[in-house]
Amino acid sequence: MYHLILPWIITIIIEFLIIWGIIRKNPGKLLIYSLLINSITLPLATYSFNYFYSDLLVTEMVVVMVESVLLKILLETDYKKAFMISLAANTVTAVIGILISL
C-alpha cells in the first residue's frame, strides 16, 4: 500500500511547493489544486506506465499536457504559464523519482 501512497503524497507536496513558488499566493488553495491534479494524473500515469506503455518520456509528456490544461483552468492563467509550471513541477518530480529508483 505504501508503495502507492508515498509517491502520491511526495508528488503532491513537491508539485505544491513548485506551484506556490511560482504563483506565490493562496497556499491552501494551491495545495488542494495539487492534491486534485495529482489524484487524477499520478494514478492513471502510473497504471499506464506499469501495465500498458512503459515509456517514461511519453508518460511524462502526456502528464505535462494534462496538468497544463488542469492548471490553466484551476489557476485561471494562460496556457503558456500553465505549461511552464506543469513542466517545472513534473520535471522535478520525475528527476526525484528516477533518483529514488536508482
Added chain:
Amino acid sequence: MKSRFYFLMALLSVFLFLTPVAFADVIEPGQKVITYDYKLTNIDNFPDFVFILHGSPNPSLEILNSSVFNFYKLSTCSIYAVPKTVFNNVQIDKMNESQVEEFLNNDSRVARSNLELDGIYKTVSSNDPLNSALVLLEIKSINDTHLYIQKTRVIYGYSDGKNDEKTFIVQNETPEHSDNGSAPVNYIYYLLLPILAIIIVSAYIIHRKRSK
C-alpha cells in the same frame, strides 16, 4: 528573472528528455528484473552422477547439488550429467574453458539435457509485489548421452511473504504469476481516486462559473 526562469525550464527539459535514453540499455526507472532460481528436486536419487551447470556467457562450470541455484541474468544455461567415475578421472577442474565446453558437448560419456534455462523471468514494475521465481526441475531419466529433465512447478514469491505455486503445462511456457497485489488498494488508487478527483474538479469549475 524571467530569462533565468526560461533558462531553468530549458535545462530541466533537456535533462528530462535525455534521462530515459541514458537508462534505455539498463533497467528502466520504475521497473525491476525478476530472475529465475532453479532447484533440482530429486538430484539425490542419482548419486552416481555429477550434475554440472554450464552456460553462455557463464558459468563455465558449476557443480549442482540439491540447493537452489541461479546464474547471471543474461546467460542461457544447460545441465549435464557426468558419471562420478568419469568425473573423477577427467579432472575437469584442471581444464580451461574451451576444454570444459568441448568435454561437456562432445564427450560420449556425458549426458546432456536439451532443456535451456534462462536467467530472466520478466521485467515488472517496481510496484509489483513479485520478488522471486523458483523453477523446480525433476530429473526423469539419464540414458547414455541424453539427460531428460522436466520443469515441474514454478513458485513465485511476493513481498508480503506469500508464495504462489503454478504447474508447468508446456515446458517452454512458464505459467504466469498471479496478480497478487493488494487488489482493493489498487482499485481505490487507480480507479476511485482519479474518478473522485475528476468529479470534484468538475464540480468546482461548474460552481465557479455559476458564481461569476
